Amino acid sequence: MSATDTPDTMHIGELADRAGMSLRTIRHYDEVGLLVPSGRTTGGFRVYTAQDLDRLLVIRRMKPLGFTLDEMADLLRVVDALAAKDPDDEPALAARLDEYLDDARARHAKLVERAGMAEEFIGTLGSLRASLPDRAAPTAAVAPGAHARRGVARARRGVARARGGLRPTRASDVGSRRAPR
Template identity: 35%
Template structure:
């Protein structure tokens, strides 16, 4: 469904894509790509066709940004956003993170249990990927130290 056209200007609480890119430390191209593949959509468009994003849209984009360095696939990103949407719809936290327990939107126990299990699965996956990143950081630090040693040896040889 296309975003509604509005005469709203960014000062009225909606942000243009460039401002969203700045706030999320992403490129405009990445945000447009995520829109093209259906991960996000702007809340509205200006009469001139400019994408306009709400603060909730920005929170959603930030969540995607957090997933990027963890190498989540687009499908994993989509699934985690859907889980987040269920929690938010149930009275959860929006841009403050995920809050439990659910209210009416995720009222039945089976659905609530599934959401919790899926969130636990993603938490474990993110923790494993974080551990891998820590290991990579250690390797990079070791490499930088070796390069510094080479520089120091080179300076001593001249």
């Protein structure tokens, strides 16, 4: 491919945005041979096509089902062979595709079962929380930056203490390194 890309091509950043995946993951898939770019610019940048995006979306859909990289590569070979439309290979490819379909359905069923368990667990926690008095309710969300402001205040106390500016105000603080409350 040339450096003057047509609208049908995209660089890795656009591919990552469209697929909702990280650049690092896409580069990894390139390194292991799952998703080789359709071309490179004269500067060496990866260039991808809509077909590459479709291939990446197949990979992305397999990942949550727990398919290994080898299984992904095998299925992609089946998909590529089906696209070649060789009638002699079609029955064997259809059988392999059926195996992946059955496997994907079984994996999906396991995920649905686990999601149901997670919902039950959340319900259990909600019931437990509902049985507690309101005063035990968690405090409101901390305002953005509040943790940083507390950290700055602690740092200032540490500097003041180091300079001898803070003195213990309670008997229990005498000899301790804590700032007065």
